[in-house]
Amino acid sequence: MKHVDCYLDFISPYAYLAFEQLPQALQGLSYEMTYRPVLFAGLLKHHGQLGPAEIATKRDWTYRQVSWLAARNGIELAVPAAHPFNPLALLRLAWACARHGAPNRYVVETIFRHVWRGGQAADAPARLADLTATLAPALDPAGDEVKQALRAATEQALAAGVFGVPSFVLDGRVFWGFDALPMLRAQLAGGAEGAALDAAWTAPDGVAVGIKR
Template sequence: MQARWYFDFISPFSYLHWQKIRPLAEAGRVEPVPIVFGAVLAALQIRGPAEIPRKREFIYRQAVWQARRDGTAIAFPPQHPFNPLPALRLCVAAGATPAAIGTLFDAIWREGRLPDSAAALAGEGAALGIADVAGAIADPAVKDALRANTDAALAAGVFGVPTLAIGEDLFWGNDSHELMLAVLDDPGLLREGPLAGVAVLPVGVERAR
């Protein structure tokens, strides 16, 4: 069964989950797919967690706590949210390989550097064999590929990052990793019993918009 891991470098939880999902990507069990989370939010007409002041404060603390719990080093970049497009496009230009993804995540979330320009990513580009970072991230084919990834995520129903799509089923967030592993090992887990029942629970009341 196809499993795709949708992520954006803007998300600290994508960075934290990458530490767990990387071995599956390297083994070919999961395909990492960089997407533009901001475009997903715009398409769904919802606000991101960092756009709600008190929620922003909470998720930053939660990310630091999860990193400490998981034994993962984390250093926030000097500002957040930031423009993730240069990093996402460089990732696509480098083939979205585990090495490329890891290099970029580490620069942003382990070293705490802002990845919002070609100049800022020159070192990462060189490490990935891309000397002309500005040219790579301006390549129309790279931009189209990132756009296609994001469209595919929306078509799959993705609403947040990181999200692992296993067939038609979506699993969101760093803390869903154990459930992801269980379903990867047994896709039928969601087709019977309480896990199947909650998926068809009727809506009782809908909030006026």
């Protein structure tokens, strides 16, 4: 059985959409999925990038597109009352609930839906308190062990070549974004789908960088 590492941050609507779509996208295939919450801002800083919500026109486009994608795919979604927000409390809560080395799908689902359903403020103190009580973390979300787990996951993502969320790492390949789910399926399925993906994977080979800014 193949193993997939899913790197995500609850701040990302595309990560939410991909998470909700995964069971359908990979239906009928045998795989093991490990969910690894990471700090998206840490990835952006490492690569010298701005987040989508830090560019005004791109921010507006993002909310339009994810709302359309959600409706098209039958996924419930309501943009939070304020976005972007600081996701650290949610990321640490997920790691505080980790069992066997990573948070399970129930924990990740509960936090994602806290953010992306209902249209409320994701970081409102009262809501965070209720969410924490619901998940009943085994560790203190503000403790050093949890903080280190989040840092380690983010460093692991960077070491694997991850540059954005959601990213799925399988067989040493990084599949980025909601729209990469069919490619992830092809990698898992093999056969003719896998062969077509192998051919596409070599597309960057031999392409020189024409100009740098």
